[in-house]
Amino acid sequence: MSVRSGRTVRDLRRENRSAVLQRLYFDGPLSRLALGPVTHLSSGSVSNVVADLLAEGLVEEAGSVDSAGGRPRTLLRIRQDSAYMIGVDIGETRVRIELFDVALTELARVESPLGVNGPRREDRYDVGDIVARVRDGIEEVVRRAGIDPVQLLGVGVGVPGIVARTPQDGAVVHGQTINWDAVPLERLLRESVSLPESVSYFIENGARTLGQAEMWFGAGRGASSAVVVLFGSGVGACVVSDDLRPGRAVEWGHLKVQVRGRRCRCGARGCLEAYAGAEALLERWREAGGQPPIDAEEETALTAFLAAAYPDDPEAEADATALAVLEETAEYLGAGFSDLINLLQPERILVGGWAGLQLGSRFLDSVTRYATAYALSYPASHVQIGLGTLGPDAVTVGAAILPLADFFTHGGRRAPVEVEERVPAWQTTVRQRAAH
Template sequence: MKITGDLNLMKKINKSIVLELLRKASPLSRAEVAKTTGLTKATVSTLVAELMEENLLYEIGTGESSGGRKPVLLVFRQDAGYAIGVDLGVRDIHAVLTDLKGTIVHETRSSLRGMDTPEQVLGRLKDCLRRLMNKAPASPYGVVGIGVGVPGITDDKGTVLFAPNLGWRNVPLQSLLEAEFKVPVIIDNEANAGAVGEKEFGIGRDVSNLIYISVGIGIGSGIILKDELYRGASGYSGEMGHFTVHADGRPCRCGNVGCWELYASEQAILAEAEALLSPDAADDGSGAETAAEADDSATEVPRQAELEALASLADSGNEAAQELFRRTGRYLGVGVVNIINTFNPELIIIGNRFTLAERWLAPSVREVIQERALPYHRERLRLEFAGLGLRSSVAGAASFAVSGFFADRQVSVGMNG
């Protein structure tokens, strides 16, 4: 089939190819760009000049000579603009300001304790976003966008359709934030954001098939297959925290019973640990009492939250805390085995709050995988805890915003037949 297009369209396509190459692989010389892309040196020189005028590229020193003049190297200008990434949690808001390469420039956390309505949470979120926007350094493009990861189901219009652990239904978060801040906003599931964060900046960079399991108050997952985020037929994939592990189990806020997250999440482990985290049990300096007595109206999140206190008890030799982590790790492992046997991924990443207790959870999870996963599925499998720690989702959310900014400069050619 013959594809036709005017010269302007071809120029846009070639320009987007050059920019994408330099975003990912700079510094490069013009000759290296021409060789890699297959474009003529004259075309590359013209396109590079335009991108430099647009403040997206700049020249640095010279590279090694292959016989003639030393080539001038080109670098993508990562400080041409900034993006904000947000992990909207149940108990707090974690947000970062990054440059166009994902480097974190500023970071903030704000507590949501005592805030029960979408209006209250939205007010705190807006305050957090204003603080970060005000901290953005001067740049040609300013803040190019905001990405927000939420613990629930979202649609392609940025509406939070259902977030059971937040108690949200049909909240038009994208339109509300765009009206306030006048920049593009992308809303997605926080586990999807975590998967993208680990794929682009963390331990998944060289992996084509990975599943990121976000374990906090609930459990969600982000699925990357053949280097692409898998969203499912309607865009709602990844709600693995709500698959059933007990047919006649506890009721869940999603409407189901026996959901995985009722047995293997932070919410689950803390419900069982309530006695261990009481003020009487916190006299050993674990900080649990400080967390329990924290002022709900405070802007900053308490330094010592409950999961950290429980891990501290385990570290100090408390056998009940250690056993609780082992039991929770086995429940977590049961769900992981189901994922392994279904998807046969190269890498499973456990992220979000449970990264804080990797020492105590990992042995039980690995033990269950060894016991229960199909042997052929285990052969090439790696299980890791998030390389970015608690930053996986904010990094991915910021990446969504940056990708949206560059999408305006990318051209795709459709074929009809």
């Protein structure tokens, strides 16, 4: 059965369920009466959807509130233990795997450092080794949490690189900076990890998962448009136009800021990432005469760099070389921010990632001054630049909510129901004519 808009009754039911689930998730607990205005559904539709969700165990009653002159209204909320998600961050310093319930309570975590200052970059990202780390981590968090894998909505994975999709392999990763050329990561994980076939994989660029997390739960919440910047070993960005819709990862780190400039990790010259990002920043400090700790991992080395530039002892003298490198880096980043402002005119630019959060507001103030100076005055005056609020684990959180977002999109169903494809009558007629 179909309706005039072309959507079927099944589509409308799914959309109604999705609307109720999203509002209960983000704004609940809510009563049936309160759900009507925020979902734009009739009281009858709300009652029907809620009845189904209660029967399926996705929603539960959560007390009641008094009403004006009537019976108390029963409050409803998403059941916290109704499903689980796994988030994986294949980062540039470590692989992190976390298992969450629907309320994003962390139930188990496994971390596996990549030894950034040890083997060559291409060795650190050996595909077989990374897949094994993810496999072992997923199996370990499921064991520690003591859940039935059938209850998993899916596994979200944040990766460094561009993600494409093919019918044969699913998500394929093109990670030029880590020497991944069309790695069929989804197929490799499915072949390696012992999870039920019903558990889906959602593989996206790490900047996108960070953007998803900050827009749903962090500093981007309520913004009509934002760019969320991932500042780690390198830099990337996610462009988001609505707080509930998925963002789009962009390779902002490979924007050119200097013709015939420094060699970037991608092989080209003059990329922003060749000047910004923790790896480039530490390399430029070393070249300028700084002394990063020998054999220290990247996060520890950046901490030492910042301690040299901003010593805790007020009587200690700041490292002039470190300060000069920081200021130059702030100018390069400010120029990169100005391009985002001029091209996209976002309401907010938010900086996350372990390195961005370490550098903090003091460094970001300098970046903001340069961005404002280089950008067009009107869009620059209408953008807010700030730090993300979800901490260094935001990529993992964002990866975990990818299956949750898909779950909501399908109205609380774990997988879309396969139905016979129906085509308009004119398509059949045209095909028949073409066959003669």
